[in-house]
Amino acid sequence: MGSIGGDEAAVLRAEESASGGVDVWSDAVSSHDPDHLLVMQLPDDVIVHCSEKNINTLTLEGVDVMGERLTDEVIDVISRKPELTKISFLAHSVGGLAARYAIAKLYRHPSDTSKSETKGTICGLEAMNFITVATPHLGSRGNNQVPLLFGSIAMENFASRVVHWIFRRTGKHLFLTDDDEGKPPLLQRMAEDYGDLYFIRRVAYANADCDHIVGWRTSSIRRKTELPKWEESISEKYPHIVHEEYSEELGDETCQNSATVCDSDILEEKMVTGLRRVSWEKVDVSFHTSMQRFAAHSIIQVKYQFMNEGADVIQHIIDHFQV
Incomplete structure (x- = not known):
């Protein structure tokens, strides 16, 4: 066990666990042991676990x-x-899918x-809180779900056939090409599971542009026709938060009616329908004016100290975290 900070009355204490990972908590003024576990899928960061x-x-x-x-x-x-x-989860990118499975x-x-x-x-x-940041909830198979492929149908089809050469089983899961014992793709099956129904809050942070790895639709759990128009942020505290909305849970009939007015991939539509049976807070982020915009997938989680432009997004998560 160790402390984080230079003074004797350390604000944070850290302890490595036998199973891997780090537990971090504050003991500066608390009169009792912490009772809320936050599990993070962010290597190199340390908050609770x-x-x-x-x-x-x-x-x-x-x-x-x-x-x-x-x-x-x-x-x-x-x-x-x-x-x-209590327990909460905060996960980035594919870590959000691992968290949903867990x-x-x-x-x-x-x-x-x-x-x-x-x-x-x-x-x-x-x-309590289930928070994902730039997570491909709908996979990477649909058109423009991987912006790096420039929306080219030919390139997207080719990527779906060869992605497993580079990204192995995870690539198959993301492109919905897995077929374990004749079962539907794993992400489709996960969207039909209601484990995350019982969280008080479900929040999806999504890069509205510039994220070349995870598209806006898949990270915000929206159909193409549901993507909002946004303007530049006028917030001094959260300059990169450009849109927020609360998405009510939808019943089966409402989901099906919504599906009839859109041109959507069938598997993608099944996942949207499953995930929208619970409510979500959608927070859209933009780094399109940033010099580091091509690394938006990393900026949004402040992965490196020299790329900390997304600190306001992290502050937004902290300020709205329900304890």
Whole structure:
């Protein structure tokens, strides 16, 4: 165990876990042990528990494999912290898919516990915030879901056939080309699972432009016709937040009616329909005036100290985090 900070009354304390990752918490003024676990899929960052089970080439082994690792890691943290009563997830990019997979595995129906809970829990904890940042919820297969391919149908079709050569099983999952034992693509099956239904808040941060890796539709869980028009931010505190909206949960009939007025890939539409059965907060971000806009996928999570232009996005997450 160690402290973060130079003075004797350290604000933060850190502890490496046996299963990987780091736990970080404040003990400067608190009179009791922390009771809210925030699991982050952001290697190199440390807030409460920074997962490091799925870094570097480990992200190529498949969304399900990553999700299983994260599941085991969360269980380990909870077992070592009996004072915990709440849980939140904050994940970047494909980490958001791993988190969704893990959440479904960790979900406990009230009848599965010996306690008197009246609603489902995540491994016995109250589900608070589920926050994704530039996560390809709808995969990468649809038109312009990978802006780096310039919207070329030919290039997108070619990428879907060869992506597994580079990104292995994860590439197949993202391009919806996996066919395990004749089952539908994994991301489609995940969209039909309601593990994240029990979070008090679900928030999707999306790059509205300049993200050459993850498209706007897939990261904001929208159909093409639903993408909003936005203007330059006038906020001094959040200069890169250009649009916010609250998307109410939609019933099956409403989802189907919406689908009839759009030209959408069938698999993509199934995922939109499944994910929109719960409410979402959508936060759209733009770095189009930034000198570092071509690295927007990294900027939005402030991955490096020398690329910290997205600090206001992180501040927005902090300011709106429900404890």
